[in-house]
Amino acid sequence: MASIARKNLFEDIPRFLVAQAGIMFAVSLVTIQTGIFDGFTRTSTTLINSSQADIWVSSDTMVHLGLTLPIPVSQLSQTQQVAGVERAEGLIFKTPLWRDSGGNIMSVVLIGFDPQGQLFTPTNITQGSMKALSEPYTIIVDQTDLHTLNLQQTGDVGEIASLPARLVGLTKGNHSIIANPFVFTSLESANAYGNSGLTSNLDCKLQKGSDGIKCTTTYSKSAPTDITTTAPTSVKPAPPVPKHLTGNDLITYILVRAKPSEDLQTLKHQIEAALPSTRAYTQAEMIEKTQTYWQQRTGIGFILGLGAAVGVIVGIVIVSQILYSSVSSHLKEFGTLKAMGASDWVIYGVIWEQALWMAVLGYLPSMVLCLGLAAWTSATQGILILITPTTAIAVFGLTVLMCVGSSIFAIQRVIRVDPAIVFKA
Amino acid sequence: MTPAKINCAEKATIPSQVGSSSTKLVNPKTKAITCRGVKMVFTSGVERFQALKGIYLEVQKGDIHLLMGPSGSGKTTLMSILAGILTPTAGRVYLLGEEITSMSRSKLARFRAQNIGFIFQGFNLFPALTAAENVEVALNIKGIWGRSARKQAQLLLEQVGLGDKAMSLPRDLSGGEKQRVAIARALSGNPKLIMADEPTAALDSQKGHAVIELLRFLAKEKGCTVLMVTHDPRIKDVADRVVYIEDGLLHLESKE
Incomplete structure (x- = not known):
């Protein structure tokens, strides 16, 4: 018609x-x-997608990627000993304070990983390289967060928990709508930022009526840290070189690559049995848990x-x-x-x-x-x-x-x- | 010329006349239009208005039949009922031998599409469509589509002398041209009945005369039955029969 x-x-x-x-x-x-x-x-779940891990191991209290309790580094070596595990790497997830060159502070999401590792790499590095993160107190951020962090270009410096943080690279697409800016660094630097101003004390006792030993790590402030000062002083002494992580230190996740043709569900259960107070998730389960949290619980x-x-x-x-x-x-x-x-x-x-x-x-x-x-x-x-x-x-x-x-x-x-x-x- | 049978009902004697009149009526299958005891009552709230009070009418095939009367006499209501657009409160209507008052809505729509062409006082052309498209729509409704419909639309417009105005929009046509487009549309699919409502009312004398000639041609040369509501006395000259309607009742007027 x-x-x-x-x-x-x-x-x-x-x-x-x-x-x-x-x-x-x-x-x-x-x-x-x-x-x-x-x-x-x-x-x-950008950060989860940046991982090449088959399994994520976390504290059994984990709610979603950004909300969990730490686990000791000692569990990393224990994981590596579980049959079926080809490789295991630690990942630190913290939310310390960032202080820019103008003295303004804000929260950031600090992700510490092994730059020489294979199981976690920030996607789309547009400037600089992963190798640069081997230098102490160096960071990579997303290019869209430069303005937020009051950084201009690589080489600029800010502070995380009163320690210097030098920008050595940029990424693209590592930005969340609701989360604070992601700051990528090495495990050692992340550990140093996380423990800045804290000393740890490991106390181990033989359990009554059993053969087990119960160890407790206690952190206490070693020196006062004034985060309210308006600007970093230009004559600060050089910070100590970040130490390698030891068994007493804390990480957030253990990333696991399974041996080829290994059944992931079986391996998960083996890891959970070997590591008390932990839960293991496949990559897909980790993504689902985090997405479900944000979709349903908020x-x-x-x-x-x-x-x-x-x-x-x-x-x-x-x-x-x-x-x-x-x-x-x-x-x-x-x-x-x-x-x-x-x-x-x-x-x-x-x-x-x-x-x-x-x-x-x-x-x-x-x-x-x-x-x-x-x-x-x-x-x-x-x-x-x-x-x-x-x-x-x-x-x-x-x-x-x-x-x-x-x-x-x-x-x-x-x-x-x-x-x-x-x-x- | 075969005279049309008119059965005019009197207000007080309608019930008795229905019986006596119906015995005199010939088989509806031989007539173009047969109307038996048609009544129409409109209600609005508690108010009740009887527009038609028992109409009996027979129209021979090929006749030009005029329906005249003052405003509010029931002309439009009767035309609507005879066209199957309104359902009467009582009575039966036969068109071309088929009782339309007992047809379903969809069957009645198909019957109208196949058998009746309409010419309206206000032309009722689709303002957004060209003259050709206005005719084409009517052909589409009758089941003629595509190139065939376009070709027939052009032919029909040529028959009414508007072959060169096929692509014109109604707003670019004069009143007479619009009415000729409406006639071309009414002729689409070769209908057996043409129902025309005041077809010359919006036209001047010359254009009105042209339309009258066209309608006479349709009836006498094409064999269409034309039922026309009009106030135009000029049309009486070409009509076979003229009936008057007043206060919902029909009266025969002798042409002579």
Whole structure:
């Protein structure tokens, strides 16, 4: 049929543009909210994805990647002795204070790993190299966090827990929407930053009635650390070279690579049996645990979902109004179609076609806008708005559903039209 | 010329006339339009208005039949019922031998599409469509699509003398041209019945005359039955029969 729907739509350009603006608003809101949610979900596990480990070993109190109690380094060597383990490396995860050259402080997420190791590497190193981290008190940060950390370029220095931190490299894409900036460093430097101003004391006692020995590591402040001073003094003595980690030191995770063809579930249980008070997770389980925490145990999923729902509701209201008003102003034409013998389905088809045109013509520019916005926020803010093909298809489906669903009121209007309207001049 | 049978019901004698009149009625299958005891009551809240009070009417195939009467007399209501657009409160309507008052909505829609062409006082053209597309839509409803529909639309427009205006939008056409597009649309699919509502009301004398000639041609040369609501006395000259409706009742007017 000659497209009455399409031609009616373009007949009144101002009304058409108002409708498209409404649909674009709704589509953009849904896409951005979904993109932020997906981006957030993905970035919450960026660090896990940076690992080539098969199994992550943590304290049995672990809630998610960033919330767990430390485990002693001694368990690292114990892990290496478990049959089926090919390689094990330690990973330190801490949230110390960063102090920039202007004396401003903020929390950072410090990730200490073995730069010579194989199981953890920050993704997308754009400047500098991993080797540089072998130098004491050196760090690599994401390029989008330079401004936040008040750093300009490699070679700039800040402080972590009163110890110097020299920038030796940059990464791209290691940025989380909700977490503080990631700061990558070596295990030794991370240990030094974590224990700055603390001394450890290992106290081991023979347990009564058993052959076991219970060891307790106690940390105490060795010297006062004033973190409220406004600026680092320029004449500070050179800090001691970070020491290699010993059995008394604490790490956060043990990354494990299993021997080829090793059953990971079996190996997990073997590791847990060998290391008291620990839990072992496969890479996938670790990702799921962390993502589930952020999605379900925080209000982020709900808030972003609510924003998307508001977008859909706004879209439905606008499209309903526009379709209703369009149908009302063409009521006599619909009556004429009915008089000429068009079936109800032909009438619905005209209205649905109009709704589909609105959906498609509202969706396409919105998606272009959202993709542009996502690219811009990623480049300038380091915030990942993840618009996958699946998201794009799902949003398109939702847009079509929204527009076609909105035509219910318009269809009601046509159904109730007085048929004799066609004979009224 | 075969005279149309008119059964005019009197207000007080409608029930008795229904019985006696119906015995005189010939088989509806031989008529273009047969209307038996049609009543129409409109209600609004507690108010009740009887627009038609028992209409009996028979129209021969190929006739031009005029329906005249003052405003509010029930012309439009009767036309709507005869076209199967409104369902009467009581009575039966036969079109081309088929009882339309007992048809389902969808069957009635198909019947209208296949058998009836409409010409409206306000033209009722789709303003966003060209003249050709306006005719094409009617053809589409009748199941004629694509190139065939486009070709037939062009032919129909040429028949009404608007072959060169096929791509014009209604807003670019004069009143007479719009009505001719409406007639071309009404003729799509060769309908057996043409129902025209005040087809000359919006036209000046010259253009009105052209439309009248076109309708006469349809009836006499093409064999269409034309039922027309009109106030235009000029059309009386080409009509086979004229009936008056007043206060919901029909009265026959002798043409002579």
